[in-house]
Amino acid sequence: MEQEKKTNTYIIAPNLVRSDLTRSINGTDQFGNIIELPVIEERPLTIFLNEQEIVTAMTIGDYPEYLALGFLKNQRMLLSDDKVKGIDFDLELNTIVVRTENKTNFEDKLKKKTQTSGCAVGTVFGDMMEGMEDLILDPLVIKTSYLYSLSKKINQTPSLYLNAGAIHGTILCYRDNPLVYMEDVGRHNAVDKIAGWIFETGTNSNDKILYTTGRLTSEMVIKTALMGIPVLVSRSGFTAWGVEIAKQVGMTLIGRLRGKRFICLSGEDRLEWDASLTENEKFL
């Protein structure tokens, strides 16, 4: 196991081959010089569930299938007993339609709500705590050395972020191995693409770690919890409600992981403190 550490463990690495995810743009720098720089593309993608228009997401445009599936799963519009029979992506119309064998519960609920109280534009977001009431995640124990190792590997991975900036990354990890690295304009899209990949590949989530470059807000914690992932790690900060929800569902939540520093906000008893810090590192 230890010997494998140097190996590239990515199943999906950042999308550096496709040339349509960035565009070369001219800007003017502080000296008045014209400079050419790579800039992230951003496209609308309107997601449909069968006949129902759901939302327009702004995305870089890779993996629209994973994004649509993951979004619908994370919003609990697609439940585990819904059978997806097809996904139609239309590049020109910027639409993607996820088709299920039978009409989903969500469509029925939405129709009822529409008939009784007018249209329910915001409800999909308003019901976000649904499915969280009795959720308790598996109590996965992880080593603090994994955190440092993951952070280093992820920071050194060539990415759209390193090329062009203005983008968030979310990485699905097993032990100290990054497996699936998704990037997108919004940090939520990157998480949804991971959710779509997990759903499509039938991958176990209860032994995984999710690393994100974005902040640990309530929505990020809820999405991660609904995906069944027991550990969420970020180089950025966190909100009070994010921390509260993590505690409620038994999620290990780590924020501000930079260099040798981190803050564990929830689940510190599920950390195995195997990384010994040197005297010098105490001041990093």
Next chain:
Amino acid sequence: MEQEKKTNTYIIAPNLVRSDLTRSINGTDQFGNIIELPVIEERPLTIFLNEQEIVTAMTIGDYPEYLALGFLKNQRMLLSDDKVKGIDFDLELNTIVVRTENKTNFEDKLKKKTQTSGCAVGTVFGDMMEGMEDLILDPLVIKTSYLYSLSKKINQTPSLYLNAGAIHGTILCYRDNPLVYMEDVGRHNAVDKIAGWIFETGTNSNDKILYTTGRLTSEMVIKTALMGIPVLVSRSGFTAWGVEIAKQVGMTLIGRLRGKRFICLSGEDRLEWDASLTENEKFL
């Protein structure tokens, strides 16, 4: 004018007096020590337009009226001929209702859409380019010295960000004076609160500069354009579509403003290059 430079120009400065915008939380640091730290609060706020539920936003909870008004304005659900007769905020229910004298066009459109095609959940976001077709912003000329001055003043302003992190700031500025400093969990909320303030106070927007800590995505550029603000500045990066829209509406767009560096992505001919950089600063 020059003598006023040292004066505090804020009409609204960051909200450091209210104790309910942050919460003290215990975390465990990398040495296993328990530390206490201030963390940003995050609360749901469900916005209604008359009887119509619109959206649930996650917000720190200050200025719910400005947030609701600004969101509805920036989504063009409230148009300039709609008269707001009241705003009811319910702290316990986390709801805010904006009431207009007459039913809005938006409600009519939504009802029609609901009747013909089922509920239109995503449409509010899908129609985001509406109102942008013929929009050309006033060609405001600004000095490059304003950029440096604003950046310095804003970075030195005591803020929730400096106290607790995990939050975005958006600041409405006139020349090199920051006027209204809004912070929120999402950068869009901070912009919407500025929009609400402009609407409520009837402030001119065509001579202002908007500074944001967040990235310059299409949504940020669209909101700023719909607010009639001709200059948008950020310390962060930008997306290709954000730049494209800025060019389309004649907005001056400045990204990656840090120290003496910046990149002008649109409107470089409306910059007055009065800030001369020293040889040393050329390498900053």
